[in-house]
Amino acid sequence: MTLFIDQVTKRYQDFVAVDNLSFTIEKGEIFGLIGQNGAGKTTTFRMILDLQETTEGDITWNGTHINSINRDILGYLPEERGIFPSMTVEDQLYFFGELRGQQKKNLRKEVDYWIDRFELEDKRKAKAETLSKGNQQKVQLIASFIHKPEFLILDEPFSGLDPVNMDLLKNAILELRENGTTILFSSHQMDNVEELCDHLCLLKRGVSLFTGSLLDLKKQYGKTKLTIRTEIPKEVLERLEGVKEIHVGKDQYTLTLINESYAQPIFDFVSNGKYIEKFSLDYLSLEEIFKDKVGGTHV
Amino acid sequence: MSKFWLLVKQLYKQKVKAKSFIFTIVIYIVAISGVMFWSDIKEAFFQDEALQIALINETDAELEALFESTSDIEFTFSNEEMTELEKQVTDGDYAAAIFVRDQENSLTAEIATFEPLTFNDQLSISSILQYAGKLYEVQQLNLTSEQAEKILQSETVISMKNLNEQSVNGKSEDEKAAGINASFLVGFLIYSFVMTFLSMITTDVASEKGSRVLEVLLASVKPATHFTAKLTGTFLLALTQITTLLLILGLLFMFIDGGSKWDRVIVIVNELSFSYIGYAVAFLLLTIILYLILGALLGSLVSKVEESSQAMMPAMILGMIGFYVLISGMASPDTMLIKVFSYIPFTSGMVMPLRIGATDISSSEPILSMLILIGTVILMFLLSLSFYKRSVLTYSSGGIIQKIKTVLKVTT
Numbered sequence: 001m002t003l004f005i006d007q008v009t010k011r012y013q014d015f016v017a018v019d020n021l022s023f024t025i026e027k028g029e030i031f032g033l034i035g036q037n038g039a040g041k042t043t044t045f046r047m048i049l050d051l052q053e054t055t056e057g058d059i060t061w062n063g064t065h066i067n068s069i070n071r072d073i074l075g076y077l078p079e080e081r082g083i084f085p086s087m088t089v090e091d092q093l094y095f096f097g098e099l100r101g102q103q104k105k106n107l108r109k110e111v112d113y114w115i116d117r118f119e120l121e122d123k124r125k126a127k128a129e130t131l132s133k134g135n136q137q138k139v140q141l142i143a144s145f146i147h148k149p150e151f152l153i154l155d156e157p158f159s160g161l162d163p164v165n166m167d168l169l170k171n172a173i174l175e176l177r178e179n180g181t182t183i184l185f186s187s188h189q190m191d192n193v194e195e196l197c198d199h200l201c202l203l204k205r206g207v208s209l210f211t212g213s214l215l216d217l218k219k220q221y222g223k224t225k226l227t228i229r230t231e232i233p234k235e236v237l238e239r240l241e242g243v244k245e246i247h248v249g250k251d252q253y254t255l256t257l258i259n260e261s262y263a264q265p266i267f268d269f270v271s272n273g274k275y276i277e278k279f280s281l282d283y284l285s286l287e288e289i290f291k292d293k294v295g296g297t298h299v
Numbered sequence: 300m301s302k303f304w305l306l307v308k309q310l311y312k313q314k315v316k317a318k319s320f321i322f323t324i325v326i327y328i329v330a331i332s333g334v335m336f337w338s339d340i341k342e343a344f345f346q347d348e349a350l351q352i353a354l355i356n357e358t359d360a361e362l363e364a365l366f367e368s369t370s371d372i373e374f375t376f377s378n379e380e381m382t383e384l385e386k387q388v389t390d391g392d393y394a395a396a397i398f399v400r401d402q403e404n405s406l407t408a409e410i411a412t413f414e415p416l417t418f419n420d421q422l423s424i425s426s427i428l429q430y431a432g433k434l435y436e437v438q439q440l441n442l443t444s445e446q447a448e449k450i451l452q453s454e455t456v457i458s459m460k461n462l463n464e465q466s467v468n469g470k471s472e473d474e475k476a477a478g479i480n481a482s483f484l485v486g487f488l489i490y491s492f493v494m495t496f497l498s499m500i501t502t503d504v505a506s507e508k509g510s511r512v513l514e515v516l517l518a519s520v521k522p523a524t525h526f527t528a529k530l531t532g533t534f535l536l537a538l539t540q541i542t543t544l545l546l547i548l549g550l551l552f553m554f555i556d557g558g559s560k561w562d563r564v565i566v567i568v569n570e571l572s573f574s575y576i577g578y579a580v581a582f583l584l585l586t587i588i589l590y591l592i593l594g595a596l597l598g599s600l601v602s603k604v605e606e607s608s609q610a611m612m613p614a615m616i617l618g619m620i621g622f623y624v625l626i627s628g629m630a631s632p633d634t635m636l637i638k639v640f641s642y643i644p645f646t647s648g649m650v651m652p653l654r655i656g657a658t659d660i661s662s663s664e665p666i667l668s669m670l671i672l673i674g675t676v677i678l679m680f681l682l683s684l685s686f687y688k689r690s691v692l693t694y695s696s697g698g699i700i701q702k703i704k705t706v707l708k709v710t711t
Contacts (some may be wrong), residue, residue, distance in 0.1 A: 076514070078515060099516070
């Protein structure tokens with residue numbers, strides 16, 4: 001066990017931001033914290049970072065209370081981007097590295113590596129304020145882990161990145177994990193969470209709706225998403241037993257089943273012993289589960 | 300390097316290289332040199348011709364000796380007719396014509412102009428006429444002009460003796476005048492430095508908070524470290540600016556014009572007591588620190604940098620009050636207003652040096668005022684520190700009071 005959040009509550013005068021939250025993150029794991037705006041993600045991050053105190057409960061890192069650990073083992077990328085506008089990219093990275101207890105001479109290799117990796121070589125001497133938003137975000141991201149933290153917190157790291165940069169970031173996160181960094185991140189983009197996370201916590205208005213492995217969450221719902229390509233009209237399909245909902249796509253139907261057991265009879269009916277182009281039974285996507293859990297349509 | 304010094308270095312390096320910082324120093328130097336070298340500049344650029352004044356003496360006395368021409372005003376005694384002279388004034392040959400007459404052994408004068416005289420010229424001419432009038436009346440008493448001169452030049456020699464042994468020795472008028480001048484300079488320096496560095500620290504904290512870089516910083520340093528680093532960095536900048544300014548001005552005064560201005564500075568400094576200079580420096584530095592604490596606190600309240608000017612307004616007003624009270628005290632430094640404000644921490648730095656330099660006060664008063672100031676600095680520091688921890692990560696809209704309420708609401 002590395003990070004342990006034990007029955008943590010954050011209460012303000014007139015509302016509860018985080019209510020009795022508990023989860024554990026193991027060493028070298030990527031953990032996703034997902035929830036709508038105002039779900040309590042940033043508050044949770046701030047409590048872990050000791051920027052805010054908990055009202056109740058404890059947060060420990062390797063058994064030590066979070067407010068007495070050496071803060072240099074932490075890395076943090078806040079949701080709203082912040083770098084020094086008039087400092088150059090390179091100076092910025094050295095500054096944040098030094099601020100986290102690294103010697104300047106030891107940082108050189110890291111700075112060069114990540115500047116190259118994130119394709120910022122030509123911006124090395126440019127002031128941060130002259131960079132595009134995406135590039136600023138890359139600089140800040142590098143700044144958050146330039147000191148090789150043991151534990152890295154990324155608040156919405158993907159927002160505002162184009163697909164190419166998003167891939168760069170994903171690969172960087174995976175590389176950090178390989179090097180032993182424990183990562184906690186939040187995101188609205190569920191496909192990224194699905195791709196990266198081993199475990200996750202689903203928050204709604206400060207309350208955890210689910211905490212555990214992604215697969216366990218999916219198993220809770222079972223394989224109920226059925227995609228088929230067939231000539232059979234919608235009216236017929238929706239009258240089949242076990243079909244809860246039907247969605248007509250461009251050239252296929254997506255059926256939501258009551259449970260997995262109805263798939264076999266439907267297959268028999270649709271294929272009728274013949275070749276069928278597409279019949280795919282799968283778990284719900286995280287986005288669908290999320291929408292179902294939080295009961296909203298906005299992710 | 301410790302995190303504290305890393306933050307101080309970052310702030311200092313960033314600001315000291317900023318164009319605005321260098322520009323401010325240049326402005327100060329130009330302004331102060333402008334005042335100091337005004338007479339030389341005026342001579343070099345505005346070589347005004349002396350004002351031509353025609354004078355018709357209709358009395359029987361010899362008045363030439365009373366109206367001596369200077370570089371500013373040149374008197375010409377004329378024998379022409381009044382109408383002819385008035386025509387010459389109208390034509391612009393003379394700026395004015397003065398007709399001096401006798402009326403029951405007193406002098407009367409009529410000044411005829413076409414273009415109105417400036418206020419300064421009017422004052423000069425009228426004072427010359429007043430003096431001439433007195434001299435004329437003395438002359439009517441059949442005294443020699445030397446005797447008359449002696450009467451008019453006579454001045455009582457006054458020395459002060461204070462019977463209260465507890466009190467300091469009374470200051471001479473010269474000392475008080477030097478005190479007033481030096482105090483205005485000290486007050487003005489405090490005021491302008493306070494305004495410059497208050498705005499610098501408020502904007503700096505506000506921009507770090509607004510750009511959320513503060514959140515990253517506070518993840519690795521404690522708010523107390525950040526707060527003190529901001530204070531130290533900005534204070535060092537203020538010291539840098541003051542030292543640079545004094546150094547450059549000192550060199551200018553020493554080497555331009557054979558050091559005549561430097562001699563004047565030395566004369567003023569010699570008139571001031573050692574303790575006055577000590578107090579002035581201490582008040583200057585403490586007041587800057589006090590306003591920096593206030594500025595950092597106000598900066599931590601705003602949500603974005605655009606709001607920083609609104610946030611620093613209360614502190615600006617405090618500084619302005621101090622400065623205006625100081626100006627009011629230039630004419631009479633002994634009023635109750637000055638006394639009261641010389642104890643109020645936010646204004647005492649500007650007002651107390653005036654009292655020390657230009658009035659006879661006991662030695663306990665400045666010490667008391669200084670102690671109040673030191674006490675307030677310590678208290679403000681502790682209060683601000685505890686509040687800063689809570690306000691730097693709280694974002695809210697509304698005015699300052701509303702922001703304070705929000706901070707208290709979400710952190711208690």
